Amino acid sequence: DGAYVVVLRESEARNFGVQSGDTVELRWRRRKLNARAYFTSSKVHPGEVGLYRDIWEKFNIRTGDILQLRVLSRPESIKAIISKLLGHTLSYAEMRSIIRDIVDRRLTRSEISYFVASSFARHYSDAELYYLTKAMAETGQRLSLPGVVVDKHSVGGLSGNRTSMVMVPIIAASGLIMPKTSSRAVTSPAGTADTMEVLAPVEHPLSSIKKFIRQNKCCLVWGGSVDLAPADDRIIRASQPLGVEPLNKMIVSIMSKKVAAGIKYLVIDLPVGPKMKIPNMKIAWEVERKFLAISKRFGIKTKVLISEAKEPVGRGIGPALEARDVLRVLQGHELRPVDLEKKSVRLAGELLELAGKARRGSGQAMAQKILDSGEAWKRMKKLIALQGGDAEIRADEVVLGAIKKRFFAKRNGIVKRIDDTAIDEIARMLGAPNEKLAGIHLHKRLGNAVRKDDPIFTLYAQSRDRMKLAEKALLKTNIFTVYSTRHG
């Protein structure tokens, strides 16, 4: 920001209560000057202040001159963080100072930890969540796309669930703009970015992304390509040691990216279940309320769809297997996973109604029609081609792991339980998401009747060793629990 900078020895500066980023007043002989203080641990000797040439040349300061140094102000952000820790309500200016200093790297990880701690220990009002969202959206890249810009967001935790890849071409075909950015898997066997990458590259410069949208009304790219709400990454890093994400932080993080992307209509998919991020309905309703409150302040029309998560959505787990599911739905394949199609069509229908493309009650039918007519697949082909993939790919041409092992039912019965956590674990053992061709295909769903020797699931791996690992794990873990029909 053009301010003068002085460099202090960290240990010494801390003793004098100077923080990195403080504005200090330097005085020597009859002159004075304000500057920002930054730290070094080695380059400056005790009792010395480091100056850059711009200062010592301009002000004729000589080595050996005695400089006097006084703290004029501590970063507003530190004061604001303490204030929040002590339970006070923060203003927009305070929230913005925190986020600004996080983005400008003026706060250390330890200082950011104090901020994250406040969201565990203190209540945030709706107004504060709005301020925080606004500050996070404003301190990064902003998209301003022509047309009616819409989006959908799934709160993570549910395997499969590649609804975005089905919805994007349906929505774009309706004339709305859907600039979908997605993440890679963190602890799951596949994120939407990992799955889309099986079909086409997902890392593109912003100029290309804008071109995709101009030519095709949509994209499916990795979120890291677009620098939306960059404070989020640093906050996430500071909160990782705890292994728990405060829900307020999650809501703000999602909404700030939507605001920065200029979204006007938004559908949020909120799977609820004991192993999901949202464990029960009470919390789901509170999260819904907050999403709606923040959306309203930004003029975003949002609908939250709460659903019970009992089993994965789709048949495949792992990037290539999930990509095949998506293609099967878009290409109307006879083996397409009906649950993925239904959920995608339902979410797309809501979004069409929300954005006024379809009358209330007719969105789903419209989405289904776009899908069935082949319009959605046409749109997806263009998307794949624009992003640099092979647009002629057929679902059954998706390459899967060369090593394959099928598992069969040991008796007649009914599938009573599918263990989502075990599925994730086995899929990761098989190599997903780094080994894109690895994963699990589920032949049966909850409630399905099975007969002895029916195939229940198939494992795919790229190496024998990984397959062996998974097989061994399966000796102790049941992905499927089949109740014998004699007892059921």
Added chain:
Amino acid sequence: DGAYVVVLRESEARNFGVQSGDTVELRWRRRKLNARAYFTSSKVHPGEVGLYRDIWEKFNIRTGDILQLRVLSRPESIKAIISKLLGHTLSYAEMRSIIRDIVDRRLTRSEISYFVASSFARHYSDAELYYLTKAMAETGQRLSLPGVVVDKHSVGGLSGNRTSMVMVPIIAASGLIMPKTSSRAVTSPAGTADTMEVLAPVEHPLSSIKKFIRQNKCCLVWGGSVDLAPADDRIIRASQPLGVEPLNKMIVSIMSKKVAAGIKYLVIDLPVGPKMKIPNMKIAWEVERKFLAISKRFGIKTKVLISEAKEPVGRGIGPALEARDVLRVLQGHELRPVDLEKKSVRLAGELLELAGKARRGSGQAMAQKILDSGEAWKRMKKLIALQGGDAEIRADEVVLGAIKKRFFAKRNGIVKRIDDTAIDEIARMLGAPNEKLAGIHLHKRLGNAVRKDDPIFTLYAQSRDRMKLAEKALLKTNIFTVYSTRHG
């Protein structure tokens, strides 16, 4: 602790939710092994696990083997920190896990920040403060000295106030054991360790300290020499960015060191004033209550003496000037600072009564007698000699800064205000505490009548440049405010 250790790539480990220090289970071929996971950012490639020779030799693991890794347990300490942040009450085992992991460097600065944050944002019960104190005392060095061990602690913030150096020889002369450890100045112009260092070295190995006490019943050493409650240092470092110390943290930090030192009787000097750590009486009473509650649980008899802090104690500010004050009191010099003598005698008297050396109401007289008889000075001489200083030093032989400048009253009047903050600032400008001979001597006290041209204070420095700085600062800052007697 003898556990096997595996080294993981930090970025990868974080993705899998593995924390530094987690216990993980390694499985390969038909074997398994538990180990602690630690991080590196460079030495291990993605997808690899680093093993030390002790593991791969013993278990015959070959490069290329596939290892499977599962988190068995997250450090209890992290769970406990989250629990406290969420407002729960912690048990002794939980507190101890946190402090243990801080001492063993299993928690990063950022993780410790979350713990410090909890003491800003959450209530700590007396039991929790006790647990914390106990855990901090138990995870470091412990002294166990023969005899009745006593101590005195001044809660910082008041200039001068070198009562410890007067009290220690008085108390030791009475037959009690007083193993005084002190800190160096952090933001003030002198700490007791800095001042004592003018007379003798203060950094000694524990074995020497024990010898001093065996031979002379006392010592005056730097606290860093004795590793009492080592968690404290790391906690302080994590809380520095905020520039504010939670009072609970301060109380626990003081008490844990007293417990580790085996103190049985304790007097706490609590100066209260707008610029002190304890700003008002209400807070002082709450702090007193907590000191007493914790002391009681450890069987320590403690007395807290609350006093109003309006001006520095003693005449000198800066290590050498403060050392001269102490010697003048101990040697019965005609120019000795009476306030320092009175306060020291009062505190010593309380301690003598508390420890049963004097009857109630007669402690002060006893302390005064030990001082007046020269017994205290004899004890101090031996202390100086044992710690390696010149025991024959006379108060007026203390060397002061060679450059000296006296300031005079401009009119007749009464001293109405002495600005403690300005005194500290000017003393630091003059070079204290690093330049031990620099500082300020006050010729007048609050309420003293002054006549035009009376000396009011004298500055001492080791360099002309620093003297000039201070003089210039004094053009704008008043250390003394003298009200003209004509108006008052």
